[in-house]
Structure formats: structure tokens, C-alpha cells
Amino acid sequence: MSQTAASVHFPNRMDKLIHQFIDTIRAATEDRRRLRIRGGGSKAFYGNPATGEDFDVTGYHGIIDYEPTELVITARAGTPLTEIESTMRAKGQMLGFEPPHFGGGATLGGCIAAGLSGPRRAYTGAARDFVLGLRLLDGRGTDLRFGGQVMKNVAGYDVSRLVTGSLGTLGVILEVSLKALPLPQAELTLACEQQRGEAITLMNAWAGQPLPLSATCHVEKRLYLRLSGAESAVKAAAKKIGGEPVPNAAEFWNGVRDHRDLFFSGxxxxxxxxxxxxxxxxxxxxxxxxxxxxxxxxxxxxxxxxxxxxxxxxxxxxxxxxxxxxxxxxxxxxLPEVLMRIHRNVKQAMDPVGILNPGRMYPNL
Amino acid sequence: MPIDFERQRAVCSALRAFMPEHNVLFDREDVTPYECDGLSAYRQVPMVVALPENEAQVCEILETCHAMRVPVVARGAGTGLSGGALPLGNGVLLSLAKLKNILAIDTQARIARVQPGVRNLAISEAAAPHGLYYAPDPSSQIACSIGGNVAENSGGVHCLKYGLTVHNILKLRVATIEGEIVELGGGGLDAAGYDLMALMTGSEGLLGVVTEITVKLLPRPECAQVVLAAFDDVGAAGQAVANVIAAGIIPAGMEMMDQAATLAVEPFVNAGYPTDAAGILLCESDGTREEVADEIARIEKIMRDSGAHLVRVSQDEAERLKFWAGRKAAFPAVGRLSPDYYCMDGTIPRRRLAEVLRGIAAMEKNYNLRCANVFHAGDGNLHPLILYDANDPGQLQRAELFGAEILKLCIDVGGTITGEHGVGIEKIDSMCVQFGAAELETFHALKRAFDEHELLNPGKAVPTLHRCAEFGRMHVHSGKEKFPELPRF
Missing domain, CATH: 3.30.70 (Alpha-Beta Plaits)
Known part of the structure; x- marks a missing residue:
């Protein structure tokens, strides 16, 4: 079992931090003060502007448990995404949803709270598909754990997946367990000139065949396709599909993922x-x-x-x-009215006073 | 619970105001077939059975029951193993069996829009001519309904690679207890707002009634092959599984059986399993021809390097199916050894397998009952089958205590009480061991967010704190299977 320095050397410090978080939430609940939960701030642009005092949770960081053969990594919310990804890469694994970073400071907590996924999404799954369990503080400051560190778990409602993408409005995420995937043995990106309408048809046709697809993108009249898997499978698929290999493909996909691609400028x-x-x-x-x-x-x-x-x-x-x-x-x-009513009820169940990131997703939520 | 006949008459006449008489049942002989699901140890005749023929009727039934404050239990094919569809004597049993149409298959978009009563396998059969299939394959897939799969978040043998129900659906139409329709998910890969589709999936009929499901279809893999490996020690077999994963392989299926299970199976199916081995592994690879050839060669080598004393690779489709036939016959084969058996469904971190199997072996001695173990080794989902004779009341009680102790062990090593069968009524007391009061209260609060008066499948899945307090210690009830003809794995 590998552990980072943070959890080995400062377990008490981390526990203390949780007590501080609980005190902060309880005090805010009592005074009906709004809290604006903040990780690395890399996605501050996303959603509606939240009001309230900044509640910085980045201090609660570090990988808690990573057992590659179990395909599970558990880390604290403040852990930088880059730390998680490099730790996993060293063991030949990755986060299957290829999360966007949108800047240097992205943390695991922000990643799961935003619930955004990158280029691999259509082929391997979304952030919420990889969440196995999490620990969070609700709007009363109650320390809760849902799901777990195993692949299959149908005990109780799937609160972990509900919280994923809820933009901090249902609780302060403390720890997350994620399913890991092996890094593909081989990867190849192909590109060709293509009109947009034709690209839509092609991308759907490819997805209906047993091909090792891992990303597709059409921009500026060019269609990009990434193949990932066993070397032999990637080669065979490339032969079948055609197109020119793209050099520095990782750079291209990271640009798409993090919106550094020229398309997003302006x-x-x-x-x-x-x-x-x-x-x-x-x-x-x-x-x-x-x-x-x-x-x-x-x-x-x-x-x-x-x-x-x-x-x-x-x-x-x-x-x-x-x-x-x-x-x-x-x-x-x-949202339609009935659905909005259910949203308000769910928010009420998790954060009755409405102090956590109110308004970030919808007004009065 | 005795039936309140006056109430029964009132509910029937309210429902018959908008439904044909023959779809509202209350005669004892008509409602008795609904008294239990796959967990037949629990039986309760429902007050009324309603058989809607369309979504509008589902909504009207719910609206009526909501207005009259009548509890409602939704039921699909009734194959569930945890008593999730056990009726209530003061409630309406809402059968979705008549909503069994495949509404559309879009081969371009690779989706199927289906009603909840459609059988799981029927979707794959309908998609087959287009080279597509629906991936989750619970063992009861020839009979179980897709609506029930959503309610239970069903898995199957291939879920390590292809995911559970929640990973393979795009959109749900759900009727609320007030009888209003909401759409969760959407035509794209995500939806605005909270991920209520994920919350609804696996909620065991406590939050809403699913009236329509849009599922993803996948291209059928070009080919598949399976490696059979035998080990002298289950610990070594467990290590072999870890070695496969460590090599960067996600097998399409990875199953383990201990000696007690292979000894039961082999005379029954002649699958070619070595019965002298302490444990065997079946490891399947699927994909393109090139991929499978590569992966199978690597798996074969890993098995040998991990100490397998026998490694065989399926040479053709017939042999592949033969290797699997044994695994799929494990439950009925064990059923031949003993008048009754009790199937557990814990999930554990895989690395704790040897320790858990040792623990179970010690319990066999303590309870003086045999136990065969089959294991979805890839995802850590363990199905110990405790053999007992229900005619001997002493044995039944011992089997219950044995099962409870196994579940406690699963929780102790960091696992869970149910990987795929659901909590239902069967494991409701074990929820008190797995979750603390604060989590259980959150579950109840979430239920009330959808169902203020707690009319949808009350008493299932999430115990009241009061029940947990009274329960005090682990106690899990025994379940005997109905549907002996269905494969269970």
C-alpha cells in the first residue's frame, strides 16, 4: 500500500483540519452565512457566480490509499490532479475520464464537484462512472461516507454519483475513491480533412464497430481520431480507417481537454x-x-x-x-418545474439551511 | 398482515375508474402469484395488484395511491433475490409486466428505447441483427426485466470491463409518487442539474417508478476466448488475478470457483474442470482478433508464472461455451448437493480474498455446514453458497448466522454487504452494520425528497434507526430461491 508523505507524517493534522471544517460549517449554519467552497480555483469561471465567504479546502490533501492491482485510488479532495495522475502513471494507470485541468491548480475535489470529463468520455465513461465512493461534510457539518473502495456496491442510494457534478451544493467533498484504468499499451491519432456533417456520420459509424476508439474531435474542417489499446489492435484499426498520423498528438488532445486549443481563444x-x-x-x-x-x-x-x-x-x-x-x-x-422541485428537495435534504455554494448551479439551490 | 377489505374495495373501485377490470386484481387466487419474488422465504399477499398497460395508467395509479395514501410496490419480472418486490398487505403491487415493448432501436446512435417490462436478453436479441448488444448481463437475463435492472443497478459477469446498469443507460422516464413524469438523463451523455439518473439507478423502487429506459448498445466484439487455469492454492489464484490486472489487462470476465464448487459442477456439466485443484480461474478476453490473440497469450503466461499447474485456452467457440457452462451451472449444481442453499453477495477488496476464504472455511467448522464459493474475481464480488437442510430448523438458524458472519467479515475487510443483489428486505438489518446513523438518516431524507409520505416500497433497502436499535446485532434471514430453472452466477 503506497501512501504519500502527507498522510504518513501528518494524520493528526488532517484530522484536525476536518474538525476545523466542521466548525466552520456549523458556525456558518448557525449564522446563516453562505460558504463558497474553493479548491485550486481552476474552474472558478464555470457555472454561476457563487456568493459567500471563501472556504478553502486545499489543505486537506494527499493520497490515502492506492493499490494498483485493486484498480482503486483514494485521495483527499485537496490533492492536485497532477499528483494523482503522475502517481498513477508511475504504476501504468490513469483516470479513465481524462479530466480537464483548466490550469495548474486543479484538485481532485474540484474535479469531482464539477463532474467534467475529457476527450475519452464517450468511450470509457464520465467522472461519475469512475466514482466508487466518497466522504463528505453535509450542510450541517455531518461527516458522511457513501459507496466504498470496491467495484460493485449496491447498498444504499448512490449518493457518491449524485454528489459528482453537483458543484459543491450538496456537501464539501473530503475524500474520493476512484476506479483506475490501465494506460493503453499503444496510442495513435489519425486525422483527415472532413466536412462537419460528414464527420458526424463517420464518428457514429465508427462507434458502431468494434474499434479501439478513445477520442474523436472535429475542428477547422479536420477530423481527429485517437485509437488506444493493444499495439496490434491499434495498427489493424488504423489500417482499416486510414488518415494521416498526427505528430505530438498528446499535445493536441490536452489542448482540447484544457481549452488551450486555438478554437477556445477570443x-x-x-x-x-x-x-x-x-x-x-x-x-x-x-x-x-x-x-x-x-x-x-x-x-x-x-x-x-x-x-x-x-x-x-x-x-x-x-x-x-x-x-x-x-x-x-x-x-x-x-429545468422543468417538477424536476426543479426535486432538485430543491434534494438540496434541502443535504444542506437544509442552504449555505453551501448557493446559486452556483441554479438560483435558490 | 390481514387484508382490510373495505380499504381494498375503495382502492379497487378508484383504480377501475380508469383501468379495465381484468387489470385490477384482488381475489386471493389472482393475487397469490405475486406474493413473493426470487426470495421466496418471504411471502405476503398484496391487497391489490394493478397491471397498467401504458405510462399514463402508471401515472394515474400512482396519483390515486398518493391521494389515498396507499403504499405501492413496483415489480418487474420478480426475479430479484433480495425481496425488493415483496408486496405489502395494505398496498398496491404495481406490475410493469404489460409494458413490454421495445419502442425503438436507433442503430446509428446505438441506443434502444424500451419499456420497463422488456426482458434484458430481449434487447440484445433485437439488436443482434445490427451487430449490437446491451452489455450488462445478470445471470437471470433470460427472464429479468430492464426496469428491475435499473431498480437494482444489476451487473453481470462482464461488468468489470463493461460496467453496471448505471454505466449503460442514457435516459429514464420516471413517474413520481404524485403521478408526474420526469425525464432523467437525456439524449446526450449528460444532463443539466444533479445526476438524478444515477441516484434513481439502484434505488430499489423507493424513489420513483421507471416507465421508459433508453439504453446504450455496444458493437458486438469480433471474438472472445477464455483461459482456464487451475491452482493448488486459492491464495495463488487470487494473486494471479492481481497479476493480470497489474499487467494492464482488464479482462472481459474473470471468475473463480473453489474446489467445493468445481466438485459440485463437474459431474453435473462435464465442463472439463480439474477437480483436484483448490481453485480454478476463468479469464476471458474479447475485442478485435488481434487484441484477443495478444491478450490471451499474455494471460496464459501470467497464469503459468503465477503458479497455475494447468492452463488451457479455449480453441473454438464450442470450447469457450463449455468452459463457461460449468461456471454458469454452479448454483444449480450446488443445489443438487443439498436440499437448500443460501446465496450471499458480499464484495471485498480482491487482495483480502485468501483471508476471507480462510475465514469462511473456519466458519464452516464452527457452524458445521458446508460452503461452496464462486467469485466474480475481477470485481471482488463473492457469492458463498451455504448448504443446509431447511427441514432441520437447527440448520436453518445456523445458515442464517453463518451468512451474517460472512457479511460482517466482508464489511470488516473494507467491502460491502451487497454487490449486485440489492438490500431489499433480505439484508435490511445488515445495513445497520454497514452504515452509521448519519448516513441512514441522509438516505431517509433523500427518500422524502422524492416521496414525502414514504409510499414507494416502504420498509425496504434502508432500515429505520429504530429498527437498527432493536436489531442490535447482526442477523440476516435466509432466502431460498424461486426460479430454480434460471442460471445464477
């Missing part, structure tokens, strides 16, 4: 449309990037929020105002 709003993979091209002015086999469409456009949301709904999904733009109608797609 001053205009960036929308994220999560839609049916086979949905036709989004008929709005501006620039588009496709990912996830067609199921994710990035849109750089000055189109008004209503038009974008209507287009996303028509394509079977929802739209998020991801970067910049006017947030007066909120960053996230409005």
Missing part, C-alpha cells in the same frame, strides 16, 4: 451543447468544435441564449454557457 461566449451523437449540425452562426463521437458540440457564438438552448433541446440535449458571455439567464439549462 472574447466571445463559449457554449457547451451536450446532444444526441447523431444530431444534425447545430444551425447557428459562429464556430463549432465536435467531440465525444458527436455528442458534445462546442459553440463559439454570439447567438442569444434562447436560440442556443432551443437548438440544444431540438438536438436532444442541453446547453451550458461555459465561458464568458452574459449569465443573466444562468449558465445552465433551465
Amino acid at each position: 472574447d466571445g461566449p463559449v457554449w457547451r451543447l451536450s446532444v444526441a451523437s447523431t444530431a444534425a449540425e447545430i444551425d447557428l452562426p459562429g464556430h463549432q468544435m465536435l467531440e465525444w463521437g458527436g455528442a458534445l458540440r462546442w459553440l463559439k457564438s454570439d447567438a442569444d441564449a434562447d436560440s442556443v438552448r432551443k437548438a440544444a433541446r431540438k438536438a436532444g440535449g442541453h446547453a451550458t454557457l461555459f465561458r464568458r458571455g452574459n449569465r443573466t439567464t444562468g449558465a445552465f439549462h433551465p
